[in-house]
Amino acid sequence: GENVEQHPSTLSVQEGDSAVIKCTYSDSASNYFPWYKQELGKRPQLIIDIRSNVGEKKDQRIAVTLNKTAKHFSLHITETQPEDSAVYFCAASRGAGGTSYGKLTFGQGTILTVHP
Amino acid sequence: DGGITQSPKYLFRKEGQNVTLSCEQNLNHDAMYWYRQDPGQGLRLIYYSQIVNDFQKGDIAEGYSVSREKKESFPLTVTSAQKNPTAFYLCASSATGGGAFGYTFGSGTRLTVV
Numbered sequence: 196g197e198n199v200e201q202h203p204s205t206l207s208v209q210e211g212d213s214a215v216i217k218c219t220y221s222d223s224a225s226n227y228f229p230w231y232k233q234e235l236g237k238r239p240q241l242i243i244d245i246r247s248n249v250g251e252k253k254d255q256r257i258a259v260t261l262n263k264t265a266k267h268f269s270l271h272i273t274e275t276q277p278e279d280s281a282v283y284f285c286a287a288s289r290g291a292g293g294t295s296y297g298k299l300t301f302g303q304g305t306i307l308t309v310h311p
Numbered sequence: 312d313g314g315i316t317q318s319p320k321y322l323f324r325k326e327g328q329n330v331t332l333s334c335e336q337n338l339n340h341d342a343m344y345w346y347r348q349d350p351g352q353g354l355r356l357i358y359y360s361q362i363v364n365d366f367q368k369g370d371i372a373e374g375y376s377v378s379r380e381k382k383e384s385f386p387l388t389v390t391s392a393q394k395n396p397t398a399f400y401l402c403a404s405s406a407t408g409g410g411a412f413g414y415t416f417g418s419g420t421r422l423t424v425v
Contacts, residue, residue, distance in 0.1 A: 196370075204351075229413045238401065238416040239354075284353060297342055297361075297407050298369075299414060303353040 197222040201302025218285035225287040317417035334402035343385035
């Protein structure tokens with residue numbers, strides 16, 4: 196089955212700096228890569244996703260890059276703010292159909308702290 | 312207001328007791344999932360279901376059971392066979408239809424053994 200590794204486990208930055216979180220996956224058939232943000236005690240929320248036919252996607256201060264050859268993808272947050280502090284999870288899926296049912300395999304999470 | 316609702320928010324289980332966590336969605340999603348979250352271990356898949364009356368074991372199904380009698384509902388029972396049930400449980404749903412889509416998560420149930 197799919198295995199997703201996420202690094203670093205904790206990340207501390209100053210407000211205004213950039214933050215980068217990296218993930219690698221094992222299943223070359225995976226084609227969908229979402230990122231979730233989870234604030235303390237709350238549900239994870241989708242913040243950005245990318246599909247395998249795209250190398251990069253950007254949404255305001257957040258961007259995701261995908262390297263299918265190397266089987267890794269990264270989340271980039273620019274101009275960080277204290278409200279970006281949360282746990283971030285990457286995930287991978289080979290999509291619905293067959294036996295996969297579109298299920299996501301998650302990384303271990305990164306605790307991001309942005310200091311004012 | 313479309314969404315996915317989990318109840319209760321907090322649940323306390325005595326030793327040897329079975330408890331059931333509720334998950335209901337009105338998003339018309341075909342697929343539903345149960346994940347367990349422990350500190351530092353991310354989200355681990357317990358069970359998932361794509362259609363009514365069908366479900367599959369995830370990575371940590373032992374000690375848990377589910378049913379999918381209605382498209383909207385996917386309850387999870389934590390049985391007495393689950394020796395370490397204290398955790399945060401998240402239910403999620405997603406559309407299918409040939410592609411992959413992100414999950415919508417419920418707000419979670421925090422289960423504690425007393």
